[in-house]
Amino acid sequence: MTDPLRVLVAEDDPDIRDVVAFKLGRAGFDVTAVEDGTRAAHELFGGSYAVAILDVMMPGLSGLDVLASYRASVPEGRTRILLLTARARDVDVDSGFAAGADDYVIKPFLPRELVSRVTALAGRA
Amino acid sequence: MITARPLSRSLKQISFGLAALIIVIAAVSLTAIFLQRKELDQFRQEVGRSVDAVSSLSLKLADAQNALMLAASTYDPWLPRIADDAMARVRESIPDLELVAEVTGSSVATTDAAQRLTAWLVASDNVLRADMTARNVASIEYPLAREALIEVTKELEDTRTERRMEHDAIILGGAVAIGAATLAALLLVALMARHYVRRLTRPLTQLRKMVDARVAGDLAIRARTDQGFSEAVRLAVAINELSDFNNGLRATHEATIHSHLLAERVAAHLAVTGSTDGWGRALEALAEGLHLNAVAVLPEGDPSHSALHITPGDQSWLPDPLPIPADAGHAQDSPVAAVALDLGGQPMGTLLVYREGGRWSDSDAEALELSSHHLAASLALESVMEAARALDEDKTRFLATTSHELRTPLTAVVAWLSLLQEGDLGELSADQHHAMGVVERNIARLRDLIEDLLTVNQLDSGQARAVRTHMDMAALACRVVESLTPMADTAGVQLRCQATPCDNNLTVQGDPGQIERAITNITQNALKFTGRDGRVDLNIRCVDGDVTLTCTDTGIGIPADDLPHVLERFRRAGNAHGLPGTGLGLSIVDSIMEAHGGTFLLDSTQGVGTTVVLTLPTQLREPSLVRQ
Numbered sequence: 011m012t013d014p015l016r017v018l019v020a021e022d023d024p025d026i027r028d029v030v031a032f033k034l035g036r037a038g039f040d041v042t043a044v045e046d047g048t049r050a051a052h053e054l055f056g057g058s059y060a061v062a063i064l065d066v067m068m069p070g071l072s073g074l075d076v077l078a079s080y081r082a083s084v085p086e087g088r089t090r091i092l093l094l095t096a097r098a099r100d101v102d103v104d105s106g107f108a109a110g111a112d113d114y115v116i117k118p119f120l121p122r123e124l125v126s127r128v129t130a131l132a133g134r135a
Numbered sequence: 136m137i138t139a140r141p142l143s144r145s146l147k148q149i150s151f152g153l154a155a156l157i158i159v160i161a162a163v164s165l166t167a168i169f170l171q172r173k174e175l176d177q178f179r180q181e182v183g184r185s186v187d188a189v190s191s192l193s194l195k196l197a198d199a200q201n202a203l204m205l206a207a208s209t210y211d212p213w214l215p216r217i218a219d220d221a222m223a224r225v226r227e228s229i230p231d232l233e234l235v236a237e238v239t240g241s242s243v244a245t246t247d248a249a250q251r252l253t254a255w256l257v258a259s260d261n262v263l264r265a266d267m268t269a270r271n272v273a274s275i276e277y278p279l280a281r282e283a284l285i286e287v288t289k290e291l292e293d294t295r296t297e298r299r300m301e302h303d304a305i306i307l308g309g310a311v312a313i314g315a316a317t318l319a320a321l322l323l324v325a326l327m328a329r330h331y332v333r334r335l336t337r338p339l340t341q342l343r344k345m346v347d348a349r350v351a352g353d354l355a356i357r358a359r360t361d362q363g364f365s366e367a368v369r370l371a372v373a374i375n376e377l378s379d380f381n382n383g384l385r386a387t388h389e390a391t392i393h394s395h396l397l398a399e400r401v402a403a404h405l406a407v408t409g410s411t412d413g414w415g416r417a418l419e420a421l422a423e424g425l426h427l428n429a430v431a432v433l434p435e436g437d438p439s440h441s442a443l444h445i446t447p448g449d450q451s452w453l454p455d456p457l458p459i460p461a462d463a464g465h466a467q468d469s470p471v472a473a474v475a476l477d478l479g480g481q482p483m484g485t486l487l488v489y490r491e492g493g494r495w496s497d498s499d500a501e502a503l504e505l506s507s508h509h510l511a512a513s514l515a516l517e518s519v520m521e522a523a524r525a526l527d528e529d530k531t532r533f534l535a536t537t538s539h540e541l542r543t544p545l546t547a548v549v550a551w552l553s554l555l556q557e558g559d560l561g562e563l564s565a566d567q568h569h570a571m572g573v574v575e576r577n578i579a580r581l582r583d584l585i586e587d588l589l590t591v592n593q594l595d596s597g598q599a600r601a602v603r604t605h606m607d608m609a610a611l612a613c614r615v616v617e618s619l620t621p622m623a624d625t626a627g628v629q630l631r632c633q634a635t636p637c638d639n640n641l642t643v644q645g646d647p648g649q650i651e652r653a654i655t656n657i658t659q660n661a662l663k664f665t666g667r668d669g670r671v672d673l674n675i676r677c678v679d680g681d682v683t684l685t686c687t688d689t690g691i692g693i694p695a696d697d698l699p700h701v702l703e704r705f706r707r708a709g710n711a712h713g714l715p716g717t718g719l720g721l722s723i724v725d726s727i728m729e730a731h732g733g734t735f736l737l738d739s740t741q742g743v744g745t746t747v748v749l750t751l752p753t754q755l756r757e758p759s760l761v762r763q
Binding site for chain 2: 023025026029030032033036067096117118119120121122
């Protein structure tokens with residue numbers, strides 16, 4: 011039995027953060043949940059996460075900012091990044107991939123679907 | 136001041152002079168002839184009288200000689216008295232010879248004749264005194280006297296002939312003089328005519344050449360005013376005045392054209408609305424066209440009254456304080472001129488122009504006036520557009536924020552709901568499941584509404600053409616059909632996708648997300664309004680270089696009254712109530728088609744079904760071109 015894979019969840023809305031953390035925990039991941047971009051960056055740069063789920067729209071640093079600075083500062087970093095986007099515009103998705111995202115999930119989403127995407131990303135890690 | 140002589144006066148004087156000359160010559164000649172004739176007649180009478188006198192003397196002499204000879208031969212006492220009487224008659228007539236002498240010009244012949252007669256008379260007197268020797272002398276003197284008289288007669292004849300010849304010569308001379316004078320006059324007239332015609336035509340020819348040159352474009356050419364008759368000079372002066380007037384007119388006309396062209400150029404630059412470049416170029420054009428050092432536009436209603444556009448950047452020339460539009464106007468020599476910019480009486484701002492030294496002409500004023508209309512209109516348009524842009528931005532931002540803000544709670548609801556439904560939080564009873572189903576269905580409707588609103592907003596704000604890639608319409612449509620098959624199965628509707636291959640592989644250009652959305656919308660609509668055991672068919676094929684997608688259903692159709700309104704937002708057909716929907720679906724499809732240069736066609740019969748045809752060009756054209 012190996013250690014559970016670590017997943018970082020960065021989401022400012024506590025209700026969404028809780029449900030995501032709950033569902034991922036149920037799926038057997040070791041979940042760390044934070045409520046803003048600054049903490050997300052701190053965690054991401056410090057810890058060895060298999061997957062990080064970043065909400066694009068967060069107060070302070072946005073998910074895209076965190077993603078961009080992570081990819082720029084830690085080019086050898088192996089953490090897979092999944093963006094949660096409100097899909098305000100298609101360009102959000104494009105700029106997300108351009109910044110180095112591995113996948114994205116559009117809100118509103120089903121927790122089940124999110125878990126399966128995270129599992130897939132973790133499997134590729 | 137014209138110093139040249141007029142041709143008309145010269146010609147008049149010449150004609151008068153010539154006529155007078157001819158009349159004088161003719162009068163003198165005719166008078167001479169007339170006098171000559173009269174003198175000749177008188178002379179002829181005198182000669183006649185002289186001839187009579189000489190012949191009478193000759194007869195008297197013959198009578199006296201006969202009487203003398205008779206008296207000498209016969210001693211009749213009466214005979215000497217008779218002879219003496221006859222001799223007295225001869226003696227009395229001798230003075231007649233003086234008259235004859237006058238006629239002949241005291242010729243030798245008359246003197247001689249008088250002496251002969253006197254000699255005869257002396258001899259005859261002696262005969263009568265009975266001097267017998269005298270008889271011989273008288274006999275000798277008599278023929279001599281006769282011959283002398285004959286000689287006088289001859290001389291008279293000669294004189295008459297001479298005088299006639301003289302007279303004829305005088306008459307001939309008169310006639311020749313008249314002819315010569317007339318000929319000379321005619322020659323003079325011809326020469327003068329030639330001279331005057333030359334003097335007249337030379338300046339006229341020059342004037343014609345000058346006018347020709349002017350017509351050919353030499354506006355500076357002037358007619359010479361120092362040659363020819365006063366008429367030609369006056370004509371030249373008039374033509375020069377006309378040329379000056381025309382040059383002035385031309386200059387005014389050119390200035391007007393220049394003003395209009397300048398205003399048009401300003402307008403053309405301003406037509407690039409919403410661009411500061413347009414303003415800059417318009418003001419630069421104005422500055423260049425009017426040789427201005429700088430231009431500024433002060434918008435009305437700006438509390439700081441700061442210049443909106445200035446060319447060039449140096450603002451030191453701007454008057455302080457800045458004039459308010461009511462003061463607009465320009466003094467002739469003030470370097471700064473202000474023109475009020477107003478549109479239909481509504482003040483829009485002030486145009487300030489700066490030129491060192493001022494010297495504003497009427498044409499400058501006209502150009503500024505014409506340009507000011509365009510500038511005012513542009514200011515008005517700009518403020519309206521600015522307001523509209525701000526409003527549109529507000530709306531877009533509002534909708535984006537709203538949809539995001541709506542999505543966040545929705546996301547939490549959906550997520551937690553699924554935990555409940557999936558039994559993550561404990562098993563649910565059948566009633567609880569049903570309740571969750573109702574909640575889920577209504578959340579889905581809410582989500583659709585938010586998505587539709589967001590899409591409409593995106594399409595309205597012009598983000599629709601952001602993505603342009605090539606895509607296979609058939610593949611796209613069949614993927615939509617595949618994803619909607621569960622929905623069709625639930626509704627008991629047969630859903631099919633069929634593509635007819637063609638040369639371009641049914642490829643279109645555009646935003647795949649939006650095209651997919653359009654196909655999804657019409658297919659979902661078809662499924663929604665088609666009852667159990669109905670059919671929905673999607674056919675994709677090429678038509679005239681375009682790709683068309685036809686979606687045919689056997690649903691409830693749309694009432695004829697509602698057909699014209701299917702594309703209106705939030706409008707739903709009368710028979711659609713009770714079925715879920717936002718009333719935005721078809722208007723979104725139409726907007727997407729328009730953004731891609733395609734067309735949207737819908738035909739429906741209530742109770743029979745609906746057919747929707749989407750047509751997209753294989754190469755994306757500009758929507759504006761397609762719509763024309």
